[in-house]
Amino acid sequence: MSRHYAGDCHGSSRNTGLVILVTFLFIHGGLGQRVKVETEVLSYPGQTVNLRCSFNDPSGIQLTQVTWIYEPVEGERVNIAVYHPNFGAHFPETPQKGRVTFVTNPPSLPNPSIQISDVKMSDEGKYICEFATYPSGNELGTTSLIMLAKPKNTAGAVTAVAGTKPAVVARCQSANGRPEALISWVTTANGNASTVSKTGADNTVTVVSEYLLVPTAADNGKDISCVVTHRTLTKPESFPMKLAVEYPPKVTIIGYDNNWYIGRTNVELTCQANGNPQPLTVKWKILTGEMPDTVVLKENKLTVLKVDEAVNTTFICEVKNRLGTGKEQVTALVRGTRLPEKGATTGIIIGAIIGVIIILAAIGSGIAMYRRRKKSMSDGPPTFQPPPPKKTNSSTDRLINVHDPVVENRPLQEQYYNTQSAEPVTDLDTYQEEEGEAPKDRVHYYSAAPSGWDDPEHNEVPPPYLYTYADDPQAAPQDGVVNRGDSFVSAAMFV
Template sequence: MNLKSHLIFTLYTVYGILLKVMASKGKVRGISGQYPLVQNVTVTEGGTANMTCRVEYNDNTSLQWSNPAQQTLFFGDKKALRDNRIELVRASWAELTISISDVTLSDEGMYTCSLFTMPVRTAKAYLTVLGVPQKPEIDGFTKPAVEGDHITLTCMTHGSKPAADLRWFRNEKEVKGAKEVNASGKTFTVRSSLQLHVDRNDDGVAYTCKVDHVALTQTPQQATEVLEVHYAPRVEIVHSPAVPQEGQYLKLECVSKGNPSPDPVMWTKDGSELPDLDRMIVEGRDLTFTSLNKTDNGTYRCEATNHLGTSSAEYILYVYDPNALGQHGTDHALIGGVVAVVVFVTLCLIIVLGRYLARHKGTYLTNEAKGADDAPDADTAIINAEGNHAHAEEKKEYFI
């Protein structure tokens, strides 16, 4: 504090003492209901805080703002503390508003507005300063990683207040990490770790760490790293057309996936080099037959290699005679038609027989049932059965 500010502060202090003395003698009286009104303020570090003190009833008594160290900032419209960041916004009998620009964490604390009635009335407002988290950094990427490796990704941000929140995303899908918070003075250092068992599906995947914090009012800060994974190749052969015929064009495509890319690939026939390079053309990973014939029959093998391993696939080629293929097609169609007719006729017979039996179900009486109970022998039972219909209902047998 320079000499001028010190003198002003001393005068204000003396003025306050005099007011108290005069009040004790009855020469100064406060008005009932004169109370300063203030509000707590929250501001982001580096921003501007406006501190306002109002009073509803005032008999021209001065208002004063003091900082947490009890240093007078403004007494009425008079600036008491030499700080270029602190400016007067509005001063009247009813209001005293000041602004603090380029706010730092050290500005945080309890500010006091005083109304110099007798007795002096005060109100306190707390200035909260939010620490802005720094842009996160991601560590732990091994370039390249190898399929099967276990790696730990760590995201860290400094300077947040209160402690920031860190979130992990695998491409656009959120994944859970382990969070750790450490205090560094008034601010916090936050770490989040992510355990990965990498495979080929992680190759080219973007892992993003985002910072969420109340001080970041627009978009959260974030960092992104793309994971590169090396893995051994896998091979398959794709062919067209489905049924190769003599004279046709045929293309065999060796689809190999690996990192690093296994280029070039190797084509062989029956374990040896390709026999006819005029008709069998190798372009990149493709083997093309310009005009098929029976001599092309055999097993074709595609092999791909990188520094992590070798993979191969085989295709057995059989070239069909177009004429024979058409005849076989006709025979198959004929046989299929006959089978369909037989199945249809069988189903019709089953349905007709079922309906017939359903309509002609009934009962019959056996000779034994008609007279066996009362007759000493079979002949007598037969004779008695003719006149014993009255009890036949008790011994019926049914059929369908």
């Protein structure tokens, strides 16, 4: 129990220390919060701004004086307004004099709020409301006045000449804003931005951003956008534009099919060129001599009215613009006869051949799959099961097989009767060896024979199975024939 009590005392001591620390922080924080002001106030130039201040819970404290102090962004503090209950309000010589007043007249010491009219960008800074109290001393609160100026934003592409050195291709500006604007670029061009800021006399900021790259003909016409973000804007402002890169003409000649033969008419070459600025002139000429008489020139087209040996030459097209000249050439080879042309029939035949190949491949795949499936089915266990053997206990099993002509021609004694159910055949050779008899080299009996006895060495029925009519001649059948209507019983069998 003593340990438990000691533990309670230790916990009580910790809790007491925590309560004292919290109480100290509360009292200290409460003292700091007795001067109530706004943390931040926003204003545009030319407006009137109110800076509120009040002293909460002045009971037990004597307020003697209040002073408003201005602390600029750059510079020293200055007093701009003072109020004493006995001496009244006073406004020292400052840039705000004549524009700053107390909200109430006469001023209230517990609520000494002020207002500044026709605010300027230079009025931005911190405004401190400081109370002189007794006996606690001075207590204060600070408000930041932030001046806003909506900037004027502009952007545009800058024409550049294709080359090997970086050049400015676009410029974006956010002028006379407060606070400083943020400029960004969106483009697929491979370049970089350079941004500078400059502060004006009225404390506004102008931001200029330039986009630079090594310009090429491929960059001409690419999209680029300048995006300006500012506190006075509800959303970023975007300026889309296209890059303008100047370059000499790039020339291409089309129309030559390598099939100019003697007598062919109206063949045509076209000189295509692109450049920035647009090409001004197009000129055709040949490598040697004068242009043949069968050639007609019109703007960027060259037409040969009739092909002959005179046009077996090299044609050159030259295009000029302000930046330079571009040219291209093609050599025409005149043939004695025309080359076979590839018509639509050739394409149809090729397509038909491909189609037939695809169909045959599909059929072959189908046959292979069918054979594979059939083979997999045949490799399995047979699905057919033979019927079970029939039981032969009926007296009808003993009837003579009348359909066997051999049986009908034999004597009655030698006819076969099935007098018992099918049973396994006994190996008689094994029986003889057990009796001590020497085995004989003979052919074994065939159990599958109709009579059960098919010994090549003995053609007669063994004596125990032979039934004679010596005792009763009258019972013997006439001519060895038994009437089918008569019943009979076979002789007994001894085993």
